[in-house]
Amino acid sequence: MKFITNGLIIKEQSIGEKDKLITALTGSHGVVKGFAHGAKDIKSSKCAATGLLAYSRLTLHTGKESYIIGDARAIKIFSGLRDSVEAMYLGQYFCELAAALCPREQKAEDQLRLILNALFLLSEKKRDPLTVKACVELRLMCLLGYMPDLTMCRECGAYEKDGMRLLPRTGSLVCRDCYSAHELEDLKIDLTPAVLTALRHCCYADSEKLFSFKLPEKDLRLLNFCSEEYMKFILERQFKTLKYIKDLI
Ligand SMILES: [Zn+2]
Incomplete structure (x- = not known):
């Protein structure tokens, strides 16, 4: 056939x-x-x-x-990837993610489109590599059925409140008050309002708008830390190309 x-x-x-x-x-x-x-x-x-x-x-x-x-x-x-070591490694990292996580003998149109868009933006230098990386990590997790619940504090239902935290083991949010009041997961990541908005955008925005946001570098690094930690706990594995990228960017 x-x-x-x-x-x-x-x-x-x-x-x-x-x-x-x-x-x-x-x-x-x-x-x-x-x-x-x-x-x-x-x-x-x-x-x-x-x-x-x-x-x-x-x-x-x-x-x-x-x-x-x-x-x-x-x-x-994507010949523009070769102009930058970090873009090249990021491309290889997306390949490693796809090979390990995407389905076999089943449609994967959304996953393919996500990675092609990311490679195009990196190759044409239209987006910061850290923006592209966090978008791919979080959106790929969502497409594979591991969407975190970032709608509200899981205890009191607050949508926005000072001191929101991400609990990467379960992919949920908790506010400062509820974190102190309950015996919750040991690992938490303190979020800024901008990073919380970006996390929600990466998971919930329409795919055409996925990569279209900007964050200051400090927030971008925090966003990447969130996506890496979430993937690490949900997938229970590490990716070897990620280590090289972390040394570079
Ligand atoms: Zn709360």
């Missing part, structure tokens, strides 16, 4: 001297693996189209254990 789909190459492995095994995030089939015969030959049209972070039109044939890539044509190469 054969089908044609568009996908972002999220992993690239060499097989022998000429071939590659690639993993792609597609809108129609989620994460797929495919052998690309002859794709290491720089004269092959498949070479650039099967490189990491290429967005390509892929012709996939059903194989025994993975697909066979009959043809691959690049649609978009």
Whole structure:
């Protein structure tokens, strides 16, 4: 059986001297693996189209254990990512997240669109890398079914109050008064009003408006700390590319 789909190459492995095994995030089939015969030959049209972070039109044939890539044509190469080490690592981090978390053999259109938009903004230098990172982390968690409950203090129902805190173990909010009055989770992150608004925006805003906010650097770092801690507790795992990014930005 054969089908044609568009996908972002999220992993690239060499097989022998000429071939590659690639993993792609597609809108129609989620994460797929495919052998690309002859794709290491720089004269092959498949070479650039099967490189990491290429967005390509892929012709996939059903194989025994993975697909066979009959043809691959690049649609978009995010070449601007190469201008900055941090943008390149962030791109690789999004690939690692997608490979680990996105569904296989199921539609993943929203996840693919999220990561393509993020790569475009990074490649064109239209957004701060820390803004893009927090948006992708939080929105991806929401798309995967782990949306935090940021509507109100979970104890008294206050929407806005001084001293709101994020409880990253459960992805919930609590105000200062309720935190002191109850025996709550040991780990809490004190939020500024701007960071609370940004957290809500990252989770609840329409996808077209997702990346369109600005925060001062101090708040942006706090927003990133919130998204990282929330992911760490919910997913119970760490990502190796995140370590490199944290050394850089
Ligand atoms: Zn409260």
